[in-house]
Amino acid sequence: MIGISIATKWEYSATLDYFSIEDYERFGYPYGEYFIRTIDNTKLVFYSTGVRKVNGVGGNQYMISKFNLTKVIVAGTCAGIDDKFRSLDIFVPDKAVQYDCTVKEIEPFIKQSFIVNIDLSKYGNDFYNGTIGTSDKAVVMWKDYLELKKNEITIADTEAGAIAYICKKNDVECIIIKGISDFPTDERSSDKYESNIKQINVYIENTPKVMYKIFGEYLKRFI
Numbered sequence: 001m002i003g004i005s006i007a008t009k010w011e012y013s014a015t016l017d018y019f020s021i022e023d024y025e026r027f028g029y030p031y032g033e034y035f036i037r038t039i040d041n042t043k044l045v046f047y048s049t050g051v052r053k054v055n056g057v058g059g060n061q062y063m064i065s066k067f068n069l070t071k072v073i074v075a076g077t078c079a080g081i082d083d084k085f086r087s088l089d090i091f092v093p094d095k096a097v098q099y100d101c102t103v104k105e106i107e108p109f110i111k112q113s114f115i116v117n118i119d120l121s122k123y124g125n126d127f128y129n130g131t132i133g134t135s136d137k138a139v140v141m142w143k144d145y146l147e148l149k150k151n152e153i154t155i156a157d158t159e160a161g162a163i164a165y166i167c168k169k170n171d172v173e174c175i176i177i178k179g180i181s182d183f184p185t186d187e188r189s190s191d192k193y194e195s196n197i198k199q200i201n202v203y204i205e206n207t208p209k210v211m212y213k214i215f216g217e218y219l220k221r222f223i
């Protein structure tokens, strides 16, 4: 069985809509809920984990152990960092890193022992790849965005790097499919609270578009 890991209630709700899931097909577990679907003769369990690294890791470890998963696909949204790209662009990163685990004033920005390289060679190359950077804090402030850009992060989220890391510990393949829902904006010359609310609203508006694009155009290639 392959696991499809989804973080937020907005991402999971779009998933329920996309697959027309009925109430009786939904089951609870300690980190959220799950449903099962067979696509192209492959059994998939779709589950919500909740946000941030602790929920992403807890939910995935639970599902790997409960269903003996052979692969985990992390599907969801992310912040755009590399400004060559646009909102709703979809990525399958070949590298997942965590950048909030070092004393960055005196240590490398990225925690070297947590880097996960992802071998995508069997899936072709007709998709965007790059580096996903994960931390427990959303990328909202302009100074955080500039720091990620300087460190050659392509996209950023708050779960995937940690999930990829624990998949490796379990010897389970991990594929990350993420679409850009929002770009941080420069809040320095405006009201930072208003700018934050705008970014959250953009995130909420784009989330179903990203999830539909992932399920409609990408998922089948990676199962």
Ligand SMILES: Nc1ncnc2c1ncn2[C@@H]1O[C@H](CCC(=O)c2cccc(C(=O)O)c2)[C@@H](O)[C@H]1O
Pocket: 007, 008, 051, 052, 076, 077, 078, 079, 137, 138, 139, 140, 156, 157, 158, 159, 181, 182, 184, 196, 197, 199, 200, 203
């Ligand atoms: N900018 C982002 N940075 C990091 N991860 C992002 C971003 N956008 C999307 N994600 C992904 O979606 C989920 C939720 C998004 C989220 O928390 C968020 C989004 C926009 C603004 C704010 C805010 O507080 O102002 C919070 C996360 O779990 C993560 O996996």
